[in-house]
Amino acid sequence: KAGVTQTPRYLIKTRGQQVTLSCSPISGHRSVSWYQQTPGQGLQFLFEYFSETQRNKGNFPGRFSGRQFSNSRSEMNVSTLELGDSALYLCASSFTTRDTEAFFGQGTRLTVV
Amino acid sequence: QKEVEQDPGPLSVPEGAIVSLNCTYSNSAFQYFMWYRQYSRKGPELLMYTYSSGNKEDGRFTAQVDKSSKYISLFIRDSQPSDSATYLCAIPRRSNYQLIWGAGTKLIIKP
Numbered sequence: 207k208a209g210v211t212q213t214p215r216y217l218i219k220t221r222g223q224q225v226t227l228s229c230s231p232i233s234g235h236r237s238v239s240w241y242q243q244t245p246g247q248g249l250q251f252l253f254e255y256f257s258e259t260q261r262n263k264g265n266f267p268g269r270f271s272g273r274q275f276s277n278s279r280s281e282m283n284v285s286t287l288e289l290g291d292s293a294l295y296l297c298a299s300s301f302t303t304r305d306t307e308a309f310f311g312q313g314t315r316l317t318v319v
Numbered sequence: 320q321k322e323v324e325q326d327p328g329p330l331s332v333p334e335g336a337i338v339s340l341n342c343t344y345s346n347s348a349f350q351y352f353m354w355y356r357q358y359s360r361k362g363p364e365l366l367m368y369t370y371s372s373g374n375k376e377d378g379r380f381t382a383q384v385d386k387s388s389k390y391i392s393l394f395i396r397d398s399q400p401s402d403s404a405t406y407l408c409a410i411p412r413r414s415n416y417q418l419i420w421g422a423g424t425k426l427i428i429k430p
Contacts, residue, residue, distance in 0.1 A: 306418075309364075310362030
């Protein structure tokens with residue numbers, strides 16, 4: 207079966223712009239989590255959605271937001287981009303929020319210049 | 320103190336060596352322990368998970384948990400260049416199952 211699909215794979219934006227990243231989970235998975243990965247901070251949890259509701263949220267500013275659609279696809283948005291937002295953004299899906307095995311997409315590499 | 324600590328490496332070993340990768344954690348209530356592998360330019364993939372203490376073996380990989388020391392290990396026997404990747408430990412919180420991640424250890428297997 208198809209894995210987790212993230213689009214786009216690469217993105218270059220300038221400071222102050224906003225960006226929207228997309229994630230299509232594995233068919234049947236209803237939980238989608240987003241992570242930011244940087245060399246200095248490692249994997250940091252952004253938020254988790256299940257059945258179109260945000261269930262958990264990490265410690266990120268309000269510029270980072272997300273949503274989930276009825277087909278479980280998810281988007282995350284970052285407004286007023288800063289240089290420090292340059293990172294690999296990873297999406298992971300699982301059947302439920304209690305499912306400890308998460309399947310990751312290949313990520314979106316965001317570079318802010 | 321971070322809840323999960325992991326040496327970022329890099330760890331470089333010759334092909335065929337036994338590799339030991341480790342994490343320590345602070346919360347004695349943690350029960351599930353997971354190891355993910357991440358190749359360059361890819362997302363992490365689940366390699367193994369263990370519940371509570373003891374060992375779990377899968378081919379050349381063995382995961383070990385020592386709850387008394389709050390120490391988890393991943394051993395790789397007969398290491399191959401294809402094992403070169405970053406290995407991350409992850410522990411789900413009992414309250415909301417959110418994964419707490421180690422920093423990841425970059426492993427390099429030299430042919």
